Amino acid sequence: MKKPNIVILGAGYGGLMVATRLQKQLGVNEAEIFLVNKNDYHYETTWLHEASAGTLHHDKVRYDVASVIDKNKVTFIQDTVQKISTADKKVVLEGQELSYDYLVVALGAEPETFGIKGLHEYAFMISNVNSARQLREHIEYQFATYNNEAEKDDTRLRIVVGGAGFTGIEFLGELANRVPDLCKEYDIDYHKVKIICVEAAPTALPGFDPELVDYAVSHLERKGVEFKIGTAIKECTPDGFIVAKGENDVEEIKAKTVVWAAGVRGNSIVEESGFEAMRGRVKVEKTLSAPGHNDVFIIGDCALMINEEINRPYPPTAQISMQQGELCANNLVTLVRGKGNLQEFKFDDKGTVCSLGHDDGVGVVFGKKITGSKAAFMKKVVDNRALFMIGGPGLVLKKGKFNFF
Amino acid sequence: MKKPNIVILGAGYGGLMVATRLQKQLGVNEAEIFLVNKNDYHYETTWLHEASAGTLHHDKVRYDVASVIDKNKVTFIQDTVQKISTADKKVVLEGQELSYDYLVVALGAEPETFGIKGLHEYAFMISNVNSARQLREHIEYQFATYNNEAEKDDTRLRIVVGGAGFTGIEFLGELANRVPDLCKEYDIDYHKVKIICVEAAPTALPGFDPELVDYAVSHLERKGVEFKIGTAIKECTPDGFIVAKGENDVEEIKAKTVVWAAGVRGNSIVEESGFEAMRGRVKVEKTLSAPGHNDVFIIGDCALMINEEINRPYPPTAQISMQQGELCANNLVTLVRGKGNLQEFKFDDKGTVCSLGHDDGVGVVFGKKITGSKAAFMKKVVDNRALFMIGGPGLVLKKGKFNFF
Known part of the structure; x- marks a missing residue:
């Protein structure tokens, strides 16, 4: 029996989470996993404001995809996605085409300019x-x-x-x-x-x-x-x-x-590939699959989910992307093995911290308001946690933020 | 009796040499010495190619004028020279006017574009x-x-x-x-x-x-x-x-x-102030005074001197500027004290080293051709010597180049 092809598009927070979780949960013989990304590195989108201002070197906000991938289980392809064709279940890259049995779209965001001229x-x-x-x-x-x-x-x-x-x-x-x-x-x-x-x-x-x-x-x-x-x-x-x-x-x-x-919007490839989307974001099912496509999962900035408490979409964040990635990996394992039910996504909001430089910030963590150095501290904990979730303690040691005081 | 005013324009190699030599040789009561410079720092013109390429930080190629000046003897004025008026023996700065009894013009060079458009x-x-x-x-x-x-x-x-x-x-x-x-x-x-x-x-x-x-x-x-x-x-x-x-x-x-x-040329202020000049360079007397002006000395890149051996002008270099500064200081001491004869300048060519990066070079030193790491070494010796001549061992330790190997 042919192993199913799982193709993951994007090595951002969501995509990498899927890839690293799948390589832990699936055996070599259960699936062929491909991870496609434009660059050979992952970057911390939530740290880019630092690289842009020049307070943190850009090499500190990125790491090689290869460093967190198990090559025996995941094939990394550095290429740019041009189009997704759900009709014949394939992805057109600049350099090649890939057929999939299961597809994960984790292509991230683009700037939204709201039509403002210039x-x-x-x-x-x-x-x-x-x-x-x-x-x-x-x-x-x-x-x-x-x-x-x-x-x-x-x-x-x-x-x-x-x-x-x-x-x-x-x-x-x-x-x-x-x-x-x-x-x-x-x-x-x-x-x-x-x-x-x-x-x-x-x-x-x-x-x-x-x-x-x-x-x-x-x-x-x-x-x-x-x-x-x-x-x-x-x-x-x-x-x-x-x-x-x-x-x-x-x-x-x-x-x-x-x-x-x-402002940001979802990746325009999503719309160009025929998915119904609002500003590049597809209103996904609770299982994170695209409506009408049980074999396509959309996570992260390209996915739209409603926060039913306030009847508004969840804002696109690293936190939600990673949680979606984790659930998406679980659902792929279920599909590959053909037994059990797909899980439904429920956002577990651990809070948000907005930094004001490396030494100050504001935020709500576990429902509690914090400011000042306490918030700055928590921001670094959050940043390090993202590294830990994808690359474990080794990546935290290599790229983590330890200037706590 | 009123002390004579000595005004030095420019804190480049020549001007700083005059100032530091005068403060050693003259007593506090012998003259009033003013040093005028646009910036509050001196920079090593001969190291600018490194700062431009980004191989040496620009703060390494400059030091505060104040750090090499004896404030009891020399008054430093940070201002820009606009005009020299030999008729009424004064210098017009942007912020003030200065009267002089003796003037040293050490205003350095400007780029020469030979009229090439753009x-x-x-x-x-x-x-x-x-x-x-x-x-x-x-x-x-x-x-x-x-x-x-x-x-x-x-x-x-x-x-x-x-x-x-x-x-x-x-x-x-x-x-x-x-x-x-x-x-x-x-x-x-x-x-x-x-x-x-x-x-x-x-x-x-x-x-x-x-x-x-x-x-x-x-x-x-x-x-x-x-x-x-x-x-x-x-x-x-x-x-x-x-x-x-x-x-x-x-x-x-x-x-x-x-x-x-x-290409470089002398400072255009020299021409604009009525000195007869070729591309901003005045053909000075052997005593370094301007023709017809015994109280005005012109040294460095604004001075033109003929190398009689080959009947061509000496190229403007830090080496010749500093030697001229030394002699100019001696002649000013002679004039202030009113006894003895003015000295005549004779260039003592110690050689030239052209660097090819920090680790290679070509040159002629004491008449001997050198290349490679030997030349790179000598280049650093030359660079450190310029610091030593003006600021002594302290400045060499602070700003010197010690990456010899």
Whole structure:
């Protein structure tokens, strides 16, 4: 009897979780497992704000996929997915085609620009290792250039961040810590630097406890960040953002560095492959399978699940991706072995911590509000836990965060 | 009796030499000494190729002027010189005016572009700390951007250097050492990187012994540098250089990084202040005074002196600047004290070493040709000697190069 082919697309939190759990649970003879990823490394999406601000080297936020894969059980293919064809059960990669019996779509997110003009062209994004280090170097180049120009251009020292959600706030926290070092490095007066955050919603960190939001905003303001809340971005230009508070109060914010940190959507390959999706996210069954496709599982940022308590979708996070990956692996084992029932996913919310630099933060953990160094500590625990879940203690030792104090 | 005012313009090799020698030789009551410099630091012009390539941090190539000045004897003024008025014996700075009894012009060099179109606008220069670190960051930004673009632009990985003279060759040596690190940092295939050097003269390192030139060129070629010798730069554009071998053989070299390292001239303030000069260099008397101005001394890159053995000007180097500074200080002491005769300058050529990265080089020292690690060693001795001459053993310990092996 032919072994079934399990193809996992993406080596992010979800995909790697499936691969590492399957290699533990299935014997060599039970299935042929393929893991496909564009890069030969996994990166910690939740640490990219640090690599982007330059407070953590990008090599610290990634590790080789090979280092957590059991080669006897999982075949790693470095290639880019072009299309999924459910009709003939295959995946088209740039370099080859793969047939599957069971497919796991864990392709992650893309920036969502909500149709705002100019964002794709002129704004930097915090999406992956490539974009993070480009942003870091762009900022550094602006500072390096400032003193070498006869006519000083203060917009080189201005960084505007679109979005005061999770990514925006965490990036601002790192940036506020990085700027004094940049000023020292390039002989620049700290007071000439401006960091501005523009958020369309009526509050920063929408969804967070208002007390924690206040803490985060005043912490960042104390470090020099200027907030424009309830202000929409109308357009991104080569010179900065055009924003509006209300319909008439239009303002141009000139800055050489413009960062878009305000939204993600699922991978567009999901839509292009014919799955019914909202912004690249497929409303999956409770077993995590795609509607009408018992052999296709969709997890992580491409999956949409409703939090029935508040009747709104769960936000896409590493935490939920990894829990989905674990359950998805269990269900694949059940299918491969042909006995037992598929499990249904239930999100176990362990809490959320938003960092404000390496030494501060806000969050809710096990239902309890925390701020300050306690939150910063918990953030590192959360970060290390993600490493542990996928790569065990060895990976934690290699890539973990131990600067606790 | 009023103490005479001695004003020294510039804290480069020449100016600092005058200041440090005067503070040793003159008593507090003999003269009022002012040292004017744009920055509060001195930088090692001869090490800038390293800061530009990113092989040595720019803070390593500079030190505070205050750290080598005796504040009881020398008043340091951080300001920019705008004009020298010999008619009323004063210097106009941006922030104030200074009257002098004796003036030392040690304002250093500027890039000479020989009227080549576009160089000032589009080429990077290796002129000072500001330009060096901007160039370093520009190159790094190009490498950082490469992998983040859907359509790969290989010209981001191309660096064209105009000039195979001393600065050009030394910069190429550092660059060739730096590129493998950049490739590793940004996941770039080393073979995609191109370093091209364009030189109008019929040889690299004109004036050097042909055997040493061959050594240098083949060393750099082995490290991947491509030479276009006997090729003139016609124009610099935002896309690269337009070059020509002969009149008709025109070629466009596309590169996102274009460096002009082919020529220097004296400071234009010298000409603008009415001194008769050739490319900003004044043909000084043997006492180093400006023709017709016994109270004005011009030293370093703004001074022109003929090497009578070959009837050509001495090239502007740190070595000659420092020797001139020493003699200039002696002559000022003589003038202040009003007894004795002024000394005449005679260049004591101790040799020249051109580095090819930190571990190789070519040179002539005390009349003997050297190459390889011996030359690299001597280069560091030369670099440390410059520190010693101005700041004594303390400065050598603080800023010296000790990576001899």
